[in-house]
Amino acid sequence: MAIASVSEADSAGLRRITAVDKKLIFASCLGTIFEWYDFYLYVSLTGIIGAQFFGQFDEATADLFVLIAFAAGFLVRPLGGLVFGRLGDLVGRKYTFLLTILIMGFSTFVIGLVPGYGVIGAAAPVLLIVTRLLQGLAIGGEYGGAAIFVAEHAPQRRRGLFTSFIQATATLGLMSSLIVILLTKAILGEANFINFGWRIPFLLSVGLLGVSLWIRLQLNESPAFAKIKADGTASRAPLKDAFGNWANGRIVLLALFGLTMGQGVIWYTGQFYALSFLRQTLRIDNFTASVLLVWAMALAAGFFVFFGWLSDRIGRKPIIMFGCLIAAATYMPIFDRITAIANPALNTAYQKVSVKVIADPADCGNLFNPVDTRKAATSCDIARDLLASHSVKYAREAAPAGTQAQIVIGSEGIDVFAAEDVADPQAARVELDQKLVGALEQAGYPRTDDTTRVRMSNAFDVFRPQVAMLIGLLFLLVLYVAMVYGPIAAALVELFPTRIRYTSLSLPYHIGNGWFGGLLPATAFAMVAETGDRLYGLWYPMAIALACFAIGVAFVPETKDRDITAGD
Numbered sequence: 001m002a003i004a005s006v007s008e009a010d011s012a013g014l015r016r017i018t019a020v021d022k023k024l025i026f027a028s029c030l031g032t033i034f035e036w037y038d039f040y041l042y043v044s045l046t047g048i049i050g051a052q053f054f055g056q057f058d059e060a061t062a063d064l065f066v067l068i069a070f071a072a073g074f075l076v077r078p079l080g081g082l083v084f085g086r087l088g089d090l091v092g093r094k095y096t097f098l099l100t101i102l103i104m105g106f107s108t109f110v111i112g113l114v115p116g117y118g119v120i121g122a123a124a125p126v127l128l129i130v131t132r133l134l135q136g137l138a139i140g141g142e143y144g145g146a147a148i149f150v151a152e153h154a155p156q157r158r159r160g161l162f163t164s165f166i167q168a169t170a171t172l173g174l175m176s177s178l179i180v181i182l183l184t185k186a187i188l189g190e191a192n193f194i195n196f197g198w199r200i201p202f203l204l205s206v207g208l209l210g211v212s213l214w215i216r217l218q219l220n221e222s223p224a225f226a227k228i229k230a231d232g233t234a235s236r237a238p239l240k241d242a243f244g245n246w247a248n249g250r251i252v253l254l255a256l257f258g259l260t261m262g263q264g265v266i267w268y269t270g271q272f273y274a275l276s277f278l279r280q281t282l283r284i285d286n287f288t289a290s291v292l293l294v295w296a297m298a299l300a301a302g303f304f305v306f307f308g309w310l311s312d313r314i315g316r317k318p319i320i321m322f323g324c325l326i327a328a329a330t331y332m333p334i335f336d337r338i339t340a341i342a343n344p345a346l347n348t349a350y351q352k353v354s355v356k357v358i359a360d361p362a363d364c365g366n367l368f369n370p371v372d373t374r375k376a377a378t379s380c381d382i383a384r385d386l387l388a389s390h391s392v393k394y395a396r397e398a399a400p401a402g403t404q405a406q407i408v409i410g411s412e413g414i415d416v417f418a419a420e421d422v423a424d425p426q427a428a429r430v431e432l433d434q435k436l437v438g439a440l441e442q443a444g445y446p447r448t449d450d451t452t453r454v455r456m457s458n459a460f461d462v463f464r465p466q467v468a469m470l471i472g473l474l475f476l477l478v479l480y481v482a483m484v485y486g487p488i489a490a491a492l493v494e495l496f497p498t499r500i501r502y503t504s505l506s507l508p509y510h511i512g513n514g515w516f517g518g519l520l521p522a523t524a525f526a527m528v529a530e531t532g533d534r535l536y537g538l539w540y541p542m543a544i545a546l547a548c549f550a551i552g553v554a555f556v557p558e559t560k561d562r563d564i565t566a567g568d
Contacts, residue, residue: 024153024219025162028146029169030212031101034205035139036173038108041201042070042132043272044181048198052116053125069129073136074514080140081506082239088145088502089238092229093152094221096502097145101216104138105209107131112202144506147489151564152222152498157312160560163489164308170485171297171304171478174271178290180204182459224498224565238503242496251495252508258556259491260512262324262548263484265541268517269331270477271297273541276521277335281391281534282343283448288456295462296474300482307486315558316491323483324549328542330476335535338473341466343453345446346391350534353444355394357383357532359405363418364396366526377419379405382429386436388529392445395532409439494559501564516544 042049050066080100088096110131117124146166154162180201188197220226228234235241243249271293278289311319340347359380376385383405387394399405405416414435419425441447454466462468496504524537 021153021162023215025150025165027212027215027219028097028150029166029172030208030215031097031104031142031146032166032169033173033176034101034104034108034208034212035142036170037177037205037208038104038135038202040174040177041108041181042073044177045198045201046070048194049128051194052198053114053128055117065125069125069132072129073132073139074518076133076136077140077510077514078507080137081144081510082140082503083137084141085144085242085503085506086238088141088148089235089500092221092225093145093149093502094216094219097142097149098213098216100138100142100145101209101212103134104142105205105212107134107138108202108205109209112199112205140506140510143509144502148493148501148505149219149222151490151493152224156561156563159490159493159564160308160311160316160487161305162308163493164305164311164486166489167308167482167485168301168304171271171301171481175294175297177201178294182287182290227565228498233499235499238500242500242503243507248496248500248504252504254551254556255492255495255505256508256512258548258552259320259488260508261516262512262545262552263320263488264513264515264517265520265544266323266327266484267481267513268520269327269538269541270481273520273524273537274338274474274477277338278342280525281528282339282346282453283391283446284342284454288454291456291459292454292467292470293474294459295471296478299471299475300478303479303482304486307482308490311487311490312560315560316487316494317552317556317558319487320484320491321549321552323480324545324552326483327480328545328549331538331542332535334473334476335538338470339534341454341469341473343446343450345450345452349440349443349445350393353393353440354408354410355387355392355440355443355532356397356408357387357394357405358397358399358403358408359383359416360401360403361398362401363405366530377425379416379418382419382432383407383416384529384532386429386433387532388525390437390440390445391534392440393532393534407436409443412439412443414439491559494562494564495557498564 046066054065084096084100087099108131111128114127114131115124143166147163150162150166151159184197184200185193188200225234241248243252275289275293278284278292279286284292307319339350357380363378363380364384365378365381376382384394387407394407404418407414407416414432416432417425417428422428446453454470456462456467462471492505492509493501520541523540527537527540528534530536
């Protein structure tokens with residue numbers, strides 16, 4: 001009877017958002033906030049976590065283990081999607097995504113409690129990796145559960161609007177982590193933050209967990225799932241039904257290659273890669289880079305909801321496809337303009353200073369190194385790795401076989417060693433780096449104390465033209481994220497039948513975001529280091545976005561008017 005009344009009330013698909021709607025949307029959004037809050041905390045605190053949990057190793061090895069722990073969380077997300085997706089299609093959405101947020105929130109909180117290696121020895125890194133695996137598994141089921149739960153409660157013609165709030169709060173999670181880190185550092189000071197204060201952002205998550213559990217316990221199961229349960233049409237073997245037949249398997253592949261892989265790379269480019277580009281490539285201080293992005297995300301946050309609302313009117317597909325296309329078409333000029341505004345002296349050096357690496361091509365290896373397992377050893381690789389670390393634009397010139405590499409800056413040549421030819425490669429690298437920095441500054445590259453690069457004195461120092469223009473450009477990048485991310489939850493939910501929706505949706509979402517998107521920073525850096533062109537790494541997201549656009553336009557159906565209550 002309750003199901004029928006809900007159906008009648010929603011028959012026009014246009015009812016207003018009620019207090020109950022607001023509660024279920026808020027409850028679902030909290031999981032997405034958790035996901036990205038934890039993600040960025042770990043990324044931002046990698047150096048400190050390495051020292052705390054892997055302090056028995058040298059710095060390079062410690063960094064490697066931190067990155068492996070980080071990657072472990074990403075790699076198990078699709079597995080979590082399958083595990084919890086199956087559970088969600090068997091027992092229901094409510095209890096499954098209640099379980100996922102409990103595991104996810106508890107694991108985030110525990111990271112703040114686990115003693116370091118100096119206190120409990122090898123148990124510390126083991127516990128860290130276990131918590132990361134638990135987080136990854138839980139996140140694999142959380143997003144699908146939240147998106148489906150909201151969509152299955154929403155009126156048919158407002159699913160884009162309802163689910164877009166989940167998408168908007170992903171950005172809120174990133175903003176929250178940035179703000180909490182900055183505030184904690186400001187209150188405690190850098191030394192205390194490194195010593196113990198880094199734990200506070202993780203510990204604060206327990207409040208969010210408590211609120212999430214309290215609200216989710218009050219919610220009812222989604223009407224669509226309750227209906228198929230009552231009708232006896234729920235799947236008894238969700239994995240087999242989702243992936244064991246070509247009809248649904250084809251839709252899973254279309255969801256991945258025609259929707260989520262493009263959305264994933266645009267998400268990472270517009271937020272994570274943009275921040276990395278400011279910090280590492282343009283040498284902007286961490287505070288300024290973080291605050292610039294926070295302002296851009298704050299200004300763009302409402303557009304996630306706007307594009308979700310718009311997708312209810314014109315469709316999911318046109319907005320997502322246009323987002324992929326415009327991002328691919330404009331990334332190069334936007335990042336080029338960011339360079340010119342954020343660090344004018346560096347941009348001038350790119351144009352005027354000639355730098356070459358003259359080396360035997362056989363010594364120039366592949367610099368793609370996502371988990372830092374490969375160290376530059378040949379003279380060519382050491383030369384390119386050093387130049388990339390200083391954001392130097394260079395060209396390559398072939399030298400005779402067996403020739404040791406040389407960096408030529410203007411008319412000055414600097415010989416580069418091979419690791420096997422020196423007794424202490426690390427000391428030799430430091431000496432070479434100092435010589436390189438001196439030669440670059442002499443040729444016209446900016447000093448570290450250059451005053452023309454952007455620097456914010458406080459969080460509200462936003463009215464100077466240089467700062468305002470950068471916020472505007474970053475806003476455009478986040479706007480593209482809103483275009484592809486705002487409607488994506490509704491689009492994915494509508495692609496699959498109720499009986500296997502949770503299982504089917506989770507896998508392409510987490511592969512598209514975790515693998516295609518997650519590999520973006522490492523891939524882009526390797527491409528830049530390989531070519532010496534600071535913008536060359538953008539070809540990776542541009543190519544993926546264009547491929548997604550082509551596949552999506554040709555094969556992905558429009559779904560906004562579908563009845564998602566059907567069980568088959």
